[in-house]
Amino acid sequence: MKVSVVVLTYNHEKYLEKAIQSILNQDVDFEYEVLIGNDKSPDNTELILQKYSQNPRVKIYNREINLGATKNLLDLLKRSSGEYIAFLEGDDYWTDNNKLKKQVQVLDKNKDYSLCMSESYTVDENNSVIGEKKIEVSEINGVKELYFYRSGIPTGTILFRNIFFKTDEKLESLITASNIIGDLSLFSYLITKGKFYNLKEKMGAYRFITNSGTSYSAMNTYKQDLELEKVVKKVLEVVDEEKVFLELYLNRIRVKLLKNSKSYLKTLNRNERIELIKYIFFMPYYNLKYSNIKKEMRKNEKDR
Template sequence: MKDLKENDIVVSILCNTYNHENYISDAIESFLMQKTNFKYEILIHDDASTDKTAEIIREYEMRYSDIIKPIYQKENQHSKGVRVALINHERANGKYYALCEGDDYWSNPNKLKKQVDYLEKNPDCSACVHASLNVNAEGNKTIFKIRPSRCNKELSIQEVIKGGGAFVATNSIVYRRDMGSIRPDFYYKNKFSFGDYQLIILLTLVGKVYYLDEVMSVYRSNVPESWTSRNLLDTEKASNHFKEVNSMLDVVNIYTKYAYDDIIQETKQKNELGILIRQGKLREAKLGTHRNY
């Protein structure tokens, strides 16, 4: 690889975890099974888990201390309003960042190599993503595939905005450090309770995001204490979340000088419809512009 020395880290795997004792081993094993011709590091941030998650991570750290580099928080940072995702980012050394939460895992040992190979050959590409399975945490039964397209292709900004936060699986994202760090002020200044949707939008704005139509990871749904369980299974919290999403889209609209206003307004209307349905306001949902959905 160009401009890299023999001992340089090519990929930093960024893994955030909290009370994932039943899942964290799957995640770490899937990182360790990667077959690459380059070096990578595994950065794990444990946000003061109250179960055996930290204990399990320590066992792996003892065996693979050269590549597994954990942080063990004594107090939960998320509850203090800290943007936890940035903690691993700020200590990463890789040319590329690969994302995977502690309750998810990768399913293909060649995942990293395939994505890095593509990014190396296409310097104008900011990120490479792929298909993923969404499975139930209890029993691992497949619910559906997270599959943005039925073929390999470049994803457009319109598709990404309209697709929402679940359009691309977070654990499929590998992105270029130098492009991913080009973030407007609003990414940090606005305390949204999510970040993956913002990230993929920004990566699409600063470069090309390429999709590989191959399932190479697994996303678990209905994990106890996960962000989704805490925020989207409760009607009030889910409604507040979609209001936050719409606020974020307003800021993106300003940042892009309204270049994508049509698709942003359409997406906001769909989110507003989702809020009404969750609140049981079916009559209001059938009125006005919502009738189009």
């Protein structure tokens, strides 16, 4: 099996068929499978999936209980038999029928890349284009660059080397550190295995929904930062690279959380509170340090 396409869905009845069809429309000369995890959606998602139950490429997992996004994701990743894994949420879709073919060629020819991405349109509930999601550089190299560019990576366009053939409890705990954010956890591990390559062409559509739901884009900023804190905290435990930078990044998140809610401080243990107070006391120094890192990233961007 060359590629496993992992699809997460929850309450995506309006969009799911478009997502699945964009996968099945791929023009490829290799074998691929589609693994769909329906996280006990209360809408008609399960009924829609029945239409694909006889397709030999498609494997459907209707959850008996709601697992949450990252546990649903982890189960599908562990079931994936492909050399490479692609990811798509049930409300997003691909716009290029040659997406998989192009990305497989990149990873086949470049063993020093662990992941290949592309640019993406941003669309609303009615498929109208309202923007784009992309990064300006052609590759990401290392943890610092990943965290600098992370918000611009269109997760629905990625293809990465399958690192889930063997059980890795640390990796699994990282993927499920947050109930909502799985992509940054995965990226933080993959970047230690190789660079990320960016195909600078639009191959997907990311649906940005803010009015309701449990998606990350539908959350308020405070809740988003709480989930992000969980991820970065776990990355510090699992990943052995750029510890100083990651601690700096974590404390910047915690300052934002503290500004939004004074009671947040009570959620930290004694050592975490001490570190945060030290960070706040020396904040001008740390802000300058972070600013210099950003300048370095921008310089690298221009050099490329």
